[in-house]
Amino acid sequence: MIYAAIGTVCVLGALTYLELNSREITWKEFINNYLAKGMVEKLEVVNKKWVRVRLPAGSNTSDGSSLWFNIGSVDSFERNLENAQIELNVESQNFVPVVYKTEMDGSTVKDLIPTLLIIGFLIFMLKRSSEMMGGAAGRGKGRGGGLFGGVMESTAKLINPTDIKVQFKDVAGCEEAKIEIMEFVNFLKNPQQYMDLGAKIPKGAILTGPPGTGKTLLAKATAGEANVPFITVSGSEFLEMFVGVGPSRVRDMFAMARKHAPCILFIDEIDAVGRKRGGRNFGGHSEQENTLNQLLVEMDGFNTTTNVVVLAATNRLDILDNALLRPGRFDRQIYVPAPDIKGRASIFKVHLATLKSNLNKDDLARKMAALTPGFTGADIANVCNEAALIAARDLNESIELKHFEQAIERVVAGMEKKSNVLQPEEKKTVAYHEAGHAVAGWFLEHADPLLKVSIIPRGKGLGYAQYLPKEQYLYTAEQLFDRMCMTLGGRVSEQIFFGRITTGAQDDLKKVTQSAYAQVVHYGMNEKVGNVSFDMPQPGEQVLEKPYSEETAQLIDSEVRVLIGTAYKSTHELLTLHKEKVLKVAERLLKQEILNRDDMIELLGPRPFPEKSTYEQFVEGTGSLDEDTSLPEGLKGWNKKKETEPEKKDTDKKSSS
CATH class of the missing domain: 3.40.1690.20 (name from scop)
Incomplete structure (x- = not known):
């Protein structure tokens, strides 16, 4: 051109x-x-x-x-x-x-200028393409140039050890995962310790778990503790519109890793390129499969002396190709779950350390851990940040407990919409609906303890109730039934007091339907369907054919309707028995708009079932109050060699040079 x-x-x-x-x-x-x-x-x-x-x-x-x-x-x-x-x-x-x-x-000549420019551009492209092919052929010696040189090269980011500020002390709530990944730090610092015993250093590990549990942070902390370079890339960066870019970037990335060994190579969201091959993959999936094939080849090219550890993170381990998960490629599968109550307390301590508050931060961390069941590390970080924002908005000099409670409500249910204009009839319906939930849960043994109920609109909902679920992993059929009854309390209350129903119970009915199908189809809790378990479709997943016959499908639908009908009838009898108490709660809600636990005790009396509400009660019988951070015997000395080992390596390099 x-x-x-x-x-x-x-x-x-x-x-x-x-x-x-x-x-x-x-x-x-x-x-x-x-x-x-x-x-x-x-x-x-x-x-x-x-x-x-x-x-x-x-x-x-x-x-x-x-x-x-x-x-x-x-x-x-x-x-x-x-x-x-x-x-x-x-x-x-x-x-x-x-x-x-x-x-x-x-x-x-002016008329010929466009033609001349097109011819010049074609000549330029041919010349640059030949340069690119020559550069790709010599990629092992240096980076290739050419028009597509920047496209074909890896987009992985290299972070030097001095720039990594995250260490294991900054990661909390996943002690078991930390212990597993600490071994990789020890591999990188003391490889001879394992080679002397004939052990092969693992090539990599996949971190899997729900979103927001700290998988990326854990990988970065591993590099920070090992004091080695950290090469990070996202799985989606391998997929471009040009054919062959993905495999080329994989080759370039692993060449970079070998050049900076010992180092840690981290591939985030690896499911973008690691999906199972074959099946219904057409069109663009062939490029993804070629990229996966190149990734498998490159991981096989490592040997035990390369000193490159490959870490990957994904939320969807079930869709990854089996060839990627076999030993010799990703040897370890480290599950990073949502933290339990002790883990949440540890995470709160990490985030509270940088906040300005006059409260005792250890006690505050434990109290907040009890109020946030099911929260991940990302949710907890969001709560702490929201509390600081609310305190700053209110012109407070320090963050108080009420700010943290408001932050939890905002994260769970959304921001208050006090400007929403509700008609008196609608507001009365919402009050009786929420009162039905509260009273039903109060007199059901296996329902979660109520903390607060409000008729101030939040997010998409017109009412809001905050409960304190137990830290529980196993549920009986009776416990699930009581939860269904409590969820149906709003719809039943509308039917009892107004003789009509509204659309406000749509979300409640959705939860009840999901729970009922799970009991019948997934957990085998129905006598007629039997002790069988079928996979339930994930949200947004298309099911082309059901794993059971049409006759079984009709039986399942019938039993689900029977179960929901039984729960509705039981809830109707319960609220009819306590009709005056529902009326009391609804009238107080219309007057105050917000009721807390003390108000409920005043109106209904103490709850007739024992319940847990404090951190100490939740962790009772589980050992120490705080999270167990003790290391296995073989890893207790891993941090002591951290200072001496690099010096020894530097001395060896100088003597060899």
Whole structure:
């Protein structure tokens, strides 16, 4: 393209030079000053547009320029020239000869410029493509150039050890995962300890678990503790619109890892390129499969002395290709679960350390851990940040307990919408709906303890109730049934007090339906369906065929309806028995809009079942109050060699050089 542009400029420059050294004359001037005096040797009609006047040798114009004039058409020019020569009494055999020519002028060149540019661009692309292929062939010695050189190269980011500020003390709530991954730090720091016993250093590990549990943070902390370079890349960065880019980037990334060994290579969201091959993969999936194949080949290329540990993270371990998970590639599968109550307390201590508060942070961390069941590390970080934002909005000098409680409500249910205009009838319906939930849960043994109930709209809902679920992993059929009854309390309350139902129970009915199907289909808790378990479809997942017959499907639907109907009938009987108490709670809600646990005790009396509400009660019988951070015997000395080992390696390098 550059060459074509240069050529175009040269042609235009030459034509411009010719035009500057010529002079335009009129037809009358041509006849009187040149033709009548016999000074014209011949005429050249150029491109049928203009005429160049050729004068005899030695008869130059006064300024030394050539002469030319425009013509309308060739026919009229010939007719006028013939008439002019007849009037000048020039004999026909002595008429001025006329020559016709075709030349390239400025307008023609301008028309050709787009074509010239396209040709130049094609030449440029061919030249750069050859350079790119040569650069790709020599990728082992250095990075290739070319138009696609930047596209084909890896987009992995290299973080130097000095720039990694995260260590294991900054990661809390996943002690078991930390212990497993600490071994990789020990591998990188003391590889000889394992080689002497004939052990092979694991090549990699996959961190899996729910979103927000700290998988990426744990991988970065591993590099920070090992004091080695950290190379990070996202799985989606291997997939581009150009064919062959993914495998090329994989090769380039592993070449970078070998160059900076010992190091940690971290592939986040590896499910983008690690999905199972075959099946219904068409079109763009072939590029993903080629990238996966190259990844498998590169991981096989490592040996035990490479000192490169490959870590990967994903939320969807079930969709990964089996070849990727076999020993020799990703040897370990480290599950990072949502933290339990002790883990949440540890995470709160980490985040509270940087917040300004006059409260006892250890006690605050334990109290907040009890109030946040099911929260992940990301949720806890969000709660702490929201509490600081609320305190700053209220112009407080330090963060108080009420700010943390408001932050939990905002994270769970959304921001309060006090500006929402509810009609009195709608507000009364919401109050009785929430009162039905509260009273049903209060008198059901296996329902979760109620902390707060409100009829101030939050998020998408018009009412909000906060409960304190137990730290429980196993549920009986009776416990699940009581939870269904408590969830149906709002719809039943509307039916009892108004004789009609509204759309406000849509979310409740959705939860009840999911729970009922799970009991019948997934957990085998139905006598007629039997002790069988079928996989339930994930949200957004299409099910082309069910793993059971049509007869079984009809039986399942029938039993689900029976179960929900039984729960509805039981809830109706319970709220009919405590109808006056539902009325009390609803009237107080309409008056105060928010009721806490003390208000419920005042209205309904103490709950007739034992319940846990404090951190100490939740962790009772589980050992120490705090999370167990003790290390296995083989890893207790891993941190002591951290300072001496690099010095020894540096000495070895100097002596070898």
